[in-house]
Amino acid sequence: MQNANIYFQQREPSPLRQIWLHMNANPFAVVAFYILALSLAMMLLSPLITPFNPDAQFSDAILQPPSWSDQGEIRFLFGTDDLGRDMLSRIIAGSVYSLGYPLIAVLVAAIVGVTIGAWAGMSRGVQSSALNHMLDVILSIPSLLLALVIIAILGPSLINVMFAITLVLIPQFIHVVHNAIYDERYKEYVTASRLNGVNRWYMLTRVIFPNITSVLVMQTTFALSTAILDIAALGFLGLGVQAPAPEWGTMLARSLDQVYVSPWMMILPGLALFLTILSINVLGDSIRAAIAERVRNS
Template identity: 90%
Template sequence: MQNANIYFQHREPSPLRQIWLHLNANPFAVAAFYFLCAALLIMIFSPWLVPYAPDSQFADAILQPPSWSDQGEIRFLFGTDDLGRDVLSRIIAGSVYSLGYPLLAVLIAAVIGISIGAWAGMSRGVQSSTLNHFLDVILSIPSLLLALVIIAILGPSLLNVMFAITLVLIPQFIHEVHNAIYDERYKEYVTASRLNGVSRWYMFSRVIFPNITSRLVMQTTFALSTAILDIAALGFLGLGVQAPAPEWGTMLARSLDQVYVSPWMMILPGLALFITILSINILGDSVRAAIAERVRQS
């Protein structure tokens, strides 16, 4: 005989499920999520997805328009540049430089910055105050200007760009985590946990950290957008990733001389850069709102 459950049992969805349900109600957030997933997959599998090698030159197809143009060919979907290189292949291969390396820089900066910021936020007295004032001075300087100074000292190369961007982002994470912990540590739930005699690590990891995740998500989103823009700007100025690497900022700089003859050389890399940054910001803001809504309802 089959057992029938006559009692209604309400099951709360998991935290990740709640965040997804909140995101699913926003079509822009869903579109941004799927675009970023596709961009990450394209970046990971770019060596196998490119139709041609990024540096392959086709002498019979120099400045070939995109395939939707009357003079275009289907074998060059996004057309070719002034050296006969396939623009689609260069955009796909360039996602490693314009998306992969910024992700790596943000990950390293987040680990270091959150660790130092947590130590400073949980500390009191001269150490915390001195670090906070020092970070205020550093953050008053634009991140791109700091990166330019570091690149001017070290010289233009991919390794130096990664070092400069990571070094610029670390103070931002330290400052944000420090301020977030400072705003939370005198609230009632933190005081109650302190009176219970919990350790400092337990206080941070189990009590304070879950309540500052929305601010960390926003900071990570801002840092990733900043890293992508700074790497593109340095490449555009000729101080970042050097040619012939197919970095999107470098591609934009190279297309300046041909903007009236072949506008697709500038529009397509710029569009890839714009949509990527827009998707990151939309998804980050939606995740932050979902986490804040979940904390408010709990």
């Protein structure tokens, strides 16, 4: 005999499902999610899905237009550059430099910055005040300018660019986490937890951190966009990833001389940069709004 439950039981969706349902209501966030997912898949599978070697030169197809042009060929879907290298292969391989390395830099900066920022936010007195004033001075300097100074001292290379971008992002995470924890520390729910006798570790990880998640999401989104733009800008200036590496900023710099002859050399890497950064910002803002709505409704 079937066991029928006559009592109504309301099932709340999990936090991740609530975020997904909120994002699903926004078509721009859904499109951004799929663009970013495609970019990440392209980055991870780039050695397997590139049609040709990114550095391979085809002397019989120099400045070949994209395949949708009348003079194009289907084997070079996005055309070739002034050295006969396949543009599609270079854009796919360049996602490792323009998206993969910024992800690593943001991850390292987030781990170090959140750790120091949490310690500073939970401390009081001279330590917290001195750190806050020092960060205000550092953050008053644009991130790209700081990266340029570090690169000028260390020299242009991929390792030095990663080191410079990571150093630039760490103070931003420290400042944001410190201020977020400081703002939450004197609220009623934190005071109630302190009166219950919880230790500092429990207070930080179980009480305060769940309520600053939206701040961390926004800072991570901003940091990733900044890292991608800074690496592209340094490559464009010739101070970042060096040729013949297919980094998107380096490709943009190389295309300046051919912009009127072969505009696809500039449009394609520029479009890849634009779509990647736009999808990150739209998706990050949607996740932040979903978390904020869930906190309001809880």
